[in-house]
Amino acid sequence: MFRRTDEVKVLRDPVHGYIHVEYEVIWQCINAKWMQRLRRIRQLGGAHMVYHAADHSRFQHSLGVYEIVRRMVTEVQDLADSLSEREKVTVMLAGLMHDIGHGPYSHAFEAVTPVSHEEYTCEIIEQDPELRGYMEACAPGLSREVADVIRHRSANPILPQLVSAQLDADRMDYLLRDAYFTGTKYGVFDLERLLRTLRVSDGRLVVKESGVYAVEYYIMARYHMYWQVYYHPIARSYESLIAQLFVRLRDLAEAGQFPHTIPEFEPLAARRKLTLDEYFVLDEYTCSYGFQLLSRCSDPVTADLASRLRDRRLFDYAEGTPENIEKITEKLKKHGYDPKYYLAHQAVRQRPYEPYSGKRENAVWIRMHGGEIRELSAASSIVASLIKAPLLSDNRVFFPALEADHQ
Amino acid sequence: MFRRTDEVKVLRDPVHGYIHVEYEVIWQCINAKWMQRLRRIRQLGGAHMVYHAADHSRFQHSLGVYEIVRRMVTEVQDLADSLSEREKVTVMLAGLMHDIGHGPYSHAFEAVTPVSHEEYTCEIIEQDPELRGYMEACAPGLSREVADVIRHRSANPILPQLVSAQLDADRMDYLLRDAYFTGTKYGVFDLERLLRTLRVSDGRLVVKESGVYAVEYYIMARYHMYWQVYYHPIARSYESLIAQLFVRLRDLAEAGQFPHTIPEFEPLAARRKLTLDEYFVLDEYTCSYGFQLLSRCSDPVTADLASRLRDRRLFDYAEGTPENIEKITEKLKKHGYDPKYYLAHQAVRQRPYEPYSGKRENAVWIRMHGGEIRELSAASSIVASLIKAPLLSDNRVFFPALEADHQ
Amino acid sequence: MFRRTDEVKVLRDPVHGYIHVEYEVIWQCINAKWMQRLRRIRQLGGAHMVYHAADHSRFQHSLGVYEIVRRMVTEVQDLADSLSEREKVTVMLAGLMHDIGHGPYSHAFEAVTPVSHEEYTCEIIEQDPELRGYMEACAPGLSREVADVIRHRSANPILPQLVSAQLDADRMDYLLRDAYFTGTKYGVFDLERLLRTLRVSDGRLVVKESGVYAVEYYIMARYHMYWQVYYHPIARSYESLIAQLFVRLRDLAEAGQFPHTIPEFEPLAARRKLTLDEYFVLDEYTCSYGFQLLSRCSDPVTADLASRLRDRRLFDYAEGTPENIEKITEKLKKHGYDPKYYLAHQAVRQRPYEPYSGKRENAVWIRMHGGEIRELSAASSIVASLIKAPLLSDNRVFFPALEADHQ
């Protein structure tokens, strides 16, 4: 029923060695234009401004997630035995397309659209004629089932766990991939060991006790990647510039002065949901070109913010205390900068592991030697102590360097 | 005289570990907008269509070349002792900016402009007010000297050899970097060993005999990267699409029908040299946006070629024999495709090592244990035999898949 | 005064790339017979019975420690500036020879000799005519100063910190090296980052706040290596076999029945301190040959234990509860095994980081952005929570498989 490719197709990948494709429908979806669009969206938002080598796209991340899911349903015996072929193809497609609705600049952009990327993802999977066509031709109802994995509404509740949970193919790929492309060593953990110790118990994905060390490493890897990469103040400075530019564009739009050279930004300024056609065009290349055009805009604030983005003249930052904010606000005003557009305040926080809070899928489950299943923090004294750690947060205020420019 | 940065500044790099910056003027140039523009130009032309992870930019390659030059003038004792500080800073800047005049899509684009990227490079270095300003403020005459390294006209002839010769920092970085980002193992050679065996003799960069094996590996690495990456038929298929699109745009321009939605392409269609301002804007983001717009163009040939580029619906290929070309031409016509725009013919050729042909800088020189200096092929029996190998060439014709689309 | 080698000598090393030797006296000591003896002592005791690739010797670890110390005194600016050349050579030699007094099978053997390996180390450094000769010829008093680093009695208290502290060249090398040779990923941390953030403050080695993440990783790496490698029950099973064999040999010796085929074991059976000449001969090759001979010994217990060691027929293990011990003891007796020789009970424990307990050298010190110096657990919330974790311990009893042999 599920047509195989003539030979296994392989794509060379620096993180996984090869990506293996065995089903025709997966090959078709990879080559569909919405998947190819992800080549034009970077995996990291602002962090490529800190780590100059981190130019990798969501397209390659998507292939990586697919490959990990494929290995799970093939190599984890409990999954290989219990899932039907249809379920396997479904969850592999869900892994492949879980980010298909992502907009440019990662989460920076989500702040300026009223719709989450997950919503777009399901819409594209179920409504794009090309993708939907491939899936329905392969097995009627398939596109809905793939979207249901994303929505956490699958008939078989194990499927969403493979793609999106605290220990899932998505995180596994991005930690390894972001570590590889930034050149840091923080995201490296033992994928082989993790895959080898995955089991299914009571309809849940669990890790054998002998894999607890690998999970601890994975938890630490995630924690350190957040602070060293994703939440790096320079990354956030870049992302705050994007946000501030759109604050300005909205004000211009409301004042009827939106610069129409870049019509693709108009729905964002108008705060309305984009149609799929509009959304398709709005990749990072379009945005970058937009910043390029806006850097020559007649509105000086817009032009300044856009050329800062283009030329990486980023905002400076300081601790986001009330005193600092007040002091900087004063200074900005004195220098003629409007703080509405030139001051951004943001606090981020992160715990190594979020303790179990009632929802099963929020936990990592460990199967002890004796068979008992425990939530991770009841199986690892390291994790138990980590969740008692005070919540680490980083509170910053971003603003243009005022006197001597420095970095 | 050459102001140092307060502390050594370091940038994390997956290939070299860290990029180290010790001079203020180098830090300033890295942060200048023309250097930052290289973030928007990929290192590889069409090859990222074969190797999905190869999204790396010329910006990071430029930092890598700089770092290798920096290590050469610091760690190769003969260079550390014989070069003045001014010469060291000059050649490091030349390494950093040697690609600053590169246009989008690597060599694919050079085919459509009448000016070489080296010419733009020298122009930018000598004329951009920002870059020129930093260099002249640091040492009057410096910008000219940096450009002279690129032009192979330095007072000290060793300087250009570090940046551009058969065994230079440029090739060393791109082989390692392209191997890292494609995930192939073909470009890996022993950089540490090579650097350790570099010496200066008679004003030439030479390799000690004990480094011959490392050079042989480097030669093989380069050869295999050409065939496996740079000349991969899928990469060339993508590049041929770009070329064909511009063939069409020129014909439209001559017919007065150039689509003015993307004015940035106009000088290319008109075959005139771009001003630096025009050139600055014409990065890969702008081009990609251009293809996006052109895919909705009223001219069906333009729209088709542009949407092929955007969605990676590449041309098929076959051996470029006269019979094949004739046969395919007929078929194309029958299906209503104009071969002028839908058939591209291209042969590439490559030898592992170009034998010495009179010009000193065309050779790799080896210093034998006894002190004698020999051209590489006189020092390595492997290389001696390789240059006798028949010139390997690959002759292809590219065209749209006509019946069932396949890949 | 300190004679340099003609050229920098380099030794290829898989962990560090190259080991660099610049001083004649260091080159001489590397080639001395006591250093060469370390080629015949493995770095890991029983763990090479778990990880089949972990055959690496203390010789290569010693070179690795030396190399890290060399980089510290060269690349950490505060050390490069404040240490005299004599101090630098002294601490490099101490790094090189810190393990020169190690006996076979790592800590397993220390249990059967009344003298610590540190004591032997100082004795060898100060008394071996060859080593002492090289050092005194180079600078009178040097051998004493080198030994004083090992003894933590240096005039300059920073020197011992480089070689032996909670964050020292010894641990840094063994974590990386043991990870490389076992093939685990647990011991990997970011050496480059750590070295880059080391400073000297108040006569102490400190880490800049920006290096805290690297320290956290190092702490986790150490913790996981203990549980996954050093304390692995199969490793401890092997080590317990060695200990049990010597329990038997001592009883035989007391009964006047010591098997004299392997006279090298006699002092151990007699519980007396070995002379340096005796100690020199007693490497792992001699021991292995001894086990080979003893496997044909007329005493059946000795022969059995020795052939188990030779052929890797290791003891089984179970949790070391009083009930288990009682039950197993009964069973052993029923099968004719004397529990004195056939039952070993051992508990190990390990905490990720030992909190500061009064002695300055027991702590890792962090220099905060503001200049204040804090003990690690006051600078890292991760570490603060880890030291509150209950002490993890592993309590095992080891004994021969009784029914069906399995593993």
Add this chain to the structure above:
Amino acid sequence: MFRRTDEVKVLRDPVHGYIHVEYEVIWQCINAKWMQRLRRIRQLGGAHMVYHAADHSRFQHSLGVYEIVRRMVTEVQDLADSLSEREKVTVMLAGLMHDIGHGPYSHAFEAVTPVSHEEYTCEIIEQDPELRGYMEACAPGLSREVADVIRHRSANPILPQLVSAQLDADRMDYLLRDAYFTGTKYGVFDLERLLRTLRVSDGRLVVKESGVYAVEYYIMARYHMYWQVYYHPIARSYESLIAQLFVRLRDLAEAGQFPHTIPEFEPLAARRKLTLDEYFVLDEYTCSYGFQLLSRCSDPVTADLASRLRDRRLFDYAEGTPENIEKITEKLKKHGYDPKYYLAHQAVRQRPYEPYSGKRENAVWIRMHGGEIRELSAASSIVASLIKAPLLSDNRVFFPALEADHQ
């Protein structure tokens, strides 16, 4: 029929990630004492005197060869489909035990015994009660069939090709492994690519044309490993010392003066074949202990040669020209050294690829896109040119440093 282990057993391996064992009989053989003996034999003869980290054993190499054979019969579809389960188990066992008859110090020792290691290998496989017992209990006749693979006399001629040919699991593992443990980059080639392009045609193992580049790299890797590692003059110097020591021991034996402290060496001095029991004991640990004892021997030549081996005071070397040999012989005599024991002359030679010379198994076969099968040098212009290269040879004479000791 072929009993599986309860779960797949895995052994962590730095080169292959994991070694996977699925059959009970393979697990039993791995744990047999003759296989465990290979832990006491190094993979490299003298080369660990050049590369200090190359302490790896033949045991781990044997596991690696087994793993590659296992992947071949599982992942190469043509083999997975055409071989019976019995053939698969047979060839995996042959891969595992192909080196089981290896004596100490690799090929250095073969020079001093009249029997090849292959002969011992077959004898052990067919006659050791433990190994034979496991195999015959599993399937009567199996031990003979395993030995027949080693002897190149299998009923199915494809089996020996997997283990021993110009492109076999043995070479594939040792190149990768020796590169990993020496820390050189010379032995690295693309194992994944090679495995992916293996096919069976006409009862021969062939490589698809798209794998030619990987084969070229493999050929170069092998060539460079020979010159940089296996034939390194310091490695050969060490091996020549072993040979010279046995020349002396034989002369002593003939004169009735053999030093009986180390009886294990007696059969070697007597030039007779060792029994399996004698051979079992004669591992590198026994030899090393033997050298230790002989270094205190009353015969001064024996004592000197043995202590040189122990302490790595190796012979010097010079080009092996007749003039050099004559000159050095004179000098040695003048200094009281007997050239019979103190001068060793040896030439080695190596070609990148041995051209096809009539025997099918001497060639690497390529299946061209069109289906035609060609010998490698007819498919690769690189290899075609390499086999025309003059045979590279290295002719050396080894002797003690006479004046100032240096290295």
